[in-house]
Amino acid sequence: MMTSAIFRSDIPLNEMRKFDLSPDGSQIAFVSTMVHDGARIWIRDRSTGSDRVIEGPENTYYPFWSYDGTWIGYSTDSALKLIRFLIL
Numbered sequence: 001m002m003t004s005a006i007f008r009s010d011i012p013l014n015e016m017r018k019f020d021l022s023p024d025g026s027q028i029a030f031v032s033t034m035v036h037d038g039a040r041i042w043i044r045d046r047s048t049g050s051d052r053v054i055e056g057p058e059n060t061y062y063p064f065w066s067y068d069g070t071w072i073g074y075s076t077d078s079a080l081k082l083i084r085f086l087i088l
Contacts, residue, residue, distance in 0.1 A: 020064045029063040029072050041074055054083065 019030035028044045038058040044051045060074040066082075073082045 018062050022065050023067060023069045027069075029065060031060055031063060031074075041072065 019028050021028055026046055028046065030042050030044065031039045032042050033039050039060050040058060041054040041060050041063050042051050043054065054072070059076055061076070063072055063074045065072060071082050071084060073080065075081070
């Protein structure tokens with residue numbers, strides 16, 4: 001399972017590439033290259049504005065939420081993958 005580190009990153013909206021809104025509308029999964037090398041999945045909490053990077057996958061594209069919001073899927077250069085989403 002992947003974990004995430006919570007911090008305020010101030011990634012501007014124009015740097016949020018290929019995003020998806022969570023099923024309950026409270027979070028946005030998006031890809032950004034602004035802070036780390038390579039495209040990484042980030043989660044933005046819409047109520048607080050805090051962002052967290054999902055540790056592990058790099059060079060990711062097109063994140064999407066499962067219907068119940070417990071998984072995030074994404075594609076890489078060669079595969080479609082899923083990660084369990086933990087709220088820490």
